[in-house]
Amino acid sequence: MTIEWYIVLSALLFTTGTVGILVRRSPMVILLCLELMLNAGNLALVAFSRMVGNQEGQVFAIVVMVVAACEVVIGLGLIVAIFRRKLPLNVDDLRELRG
Amino acid sequence: MEEVLFFVSAIGALGGAIGVVAMRNPFYSVLALIVHLFSLAALFLLLSSAFVAAAQVVVYAGAVMVLYVFVVAYVGGGGESAWEPIPGQRFLAPALAIALFVELSIAILSSALLALGTEGTDVEPGFGNPEAIGTLLLEKFLLPFEASSILLLLAAIGAVVLAGRKRDGDTPSEHSAKRSEGVSPSL
Numbered sequence: 001m002t003i004e005w006y007i008v009l010s011a012l013l014f015t016t017g018t019v020g021i022l023v024r025r026s027p028m029v030i031l032l033c034l035e036l037m038l039n040a041g042n043l044a045l046v047a048f049s050r051m052v053g054n055q056e057g058q059v060f061a062i063v064v065m066v067v068a069a070c071e072v073v074i075g076l077g078l079i080v081a082i083f084r085r086k087l088p089l090n091v092d093d094l095r096e097l098r099g
Numbered sequence: 100m101e102e103v104l105f106f107v108s109a110i111g112a113l114g115g116a117i118g119v120v121a122m123r124n125p126f127y128s129v130l131a132l133i134v135h136l137f138s139l140a141a142l143f144l145l146l147s148s149a150f151v152a153a154a155q156v157v158v159y160a161g162a163v164m165v166l167y168v169f170v171v172a173y174v175g176g177g178g179e180s181a182w183e184p185i186p187g188q189r190f191l192a193p194a195l196a197i198a199l200f201v202e203l204s205i206a207i208l209s210s211a212l213l214a215l216g217t218e219g220t221d222v223e224p225g226f227g228n229p230e231a232i233g234t235l236l237l238e239k240f241l242l243p244f245e246a247s248s249i250l251l252l253l254a255a256i257g258a259v260v261l262a263g264r265k266r267d268g269d270t271p272s273e274h275s276a277k278r279s280e281g282v283s284p285s286l
Contacts, residue, residue, distance in 0.1 A: 001105045004207065004215045006146065009109050011203040013116050015196045020120035022192035028125045028171060032132050035163075036116050039139055042151075049227075050146040051212075053220035058148050058227055059235050059243075065158055066247040070254035072163050076170045077261035083174045084262075 006047035013040035025090050027082070031075045038068045105145055111138030129167045136160040146219075148227035 013036060020033030042061045049057025082089060115135025122128045136159045143152035185191070207215070214220070225231055236244050 001101060001145070002216050002218055005105065005109075006142065007207050007215065008204065009112065009142075011200060011207065012113060014203070015200040016113070016116040016120060018199055019192055019196040022195065023120065023189060026125055028167075028174070029119070029128050032119050032125075032128050032167070035132060035159075036119060036135070039136070039159075043139060043142060046143055046146050046148050046151055049148065050219040050222075051214050051217070053222050053226070055148075055227055055231055055235055056239075058151050058232060059240050061148075061151050062154060062232070062236075063243055063247055065154060066251060069158065069163055070250055072166065073254045073258045074261070076166060077258035079170060079174060080262040089174060 003047050003051045007044055010040045010044040010047065013037075013043065025092055027075070027079055027089060027091055027094075030091065031072060031079075034071065034075075035068060038064060038071075101145065104141065108138045108141040108145070111135070112142065125171050126168070129164060129171055132167075133160050133164050136164070146227075147222060150227055150229045150232040153229075 017033045017036030017040060020036065021030055024030055024033065042064050045057045045061045045064065049055060049061075079089065082094070087094065112135050115131045115133075115138060118131030119128045119135065122131060136155060140152040140155040140160070143149075143155060
């Protein structure tokens with residue numbers, strides 16, 4: 001398969017993640033959609049690394065994975081803290097910080 | 100053979116992604132994401148990057164998804180309200196997404212990267228195996244490697260601070276009282 005296919009698939013996955021973030025209201029599902037977008041970026045990085053024949057893109061993908069893991073840990077910690085305070089788990093109701 | 104594997108994995112990845120967005124129950128969304136991650140690992144293998152594929156399965160589909168399943172089980176599903184602060188959000192969002200995809204496709208198709216149409220350069224058999232990636236991480240990218248380890252440590256501490264149970268006698272109101280005491284002398 002040519003590299004173009006992988007890049008187009010990556011764009012499709014990124015778009016799907018964007019739809020999820022825009023449409024869903026549960027913060028947990030929004031985190032999952034964020035994972036989709038990060039993984040789409042990872043696919044593009046690995047595909048470009050294969051295209052150039054250079055492994056540095058794969059190292060970049062691994063660093064993205066580390067950052068995604070940190071983001072998940074903090075996000076889930078926030079969700080648990082919101083749940084403990086008996087606040088609604090809905091991003092439309094959590095609007096105190098809105099200007 | 101490679102085409103068949105690519106299309107099977109691509110359909111799995113895309114189906115998993117759509118499942119994450121479409122499922123009403125967050126638990127099923129997590130399961131769909133696991134399908135997506137395994138298909139993506141297969142795609143990484145097709146791109147001859149074995150170590151990234153293994154890390155994807157072990158770190159993502161293993162550890163991170165277990166964390167998700169635990170939190171979903173703790174917090175519970177819960178339906179989403181039908182109330183929409185922006186009228187027509189459900190129709191505007193896909194329109195915006197289609198615009199984004201069209202833009203990305205234009206960027207891909209009109210790029211001057213001629214190698215996009217090839218299957219990539221010929222690589223030696225050891226391309227992307229753990230040895231090569233490990234050498235790169237510990238020699239050329241030692242600083243980012245250490246920085247990411249510190250980032251992981253910070254994230255772990257942050258999660259404990261955010262989600263940890265409060266000690267007795269350490270209520271939020273007492274905190275604010277202490278803070279105001281500390282502020283008042285300077286005023």
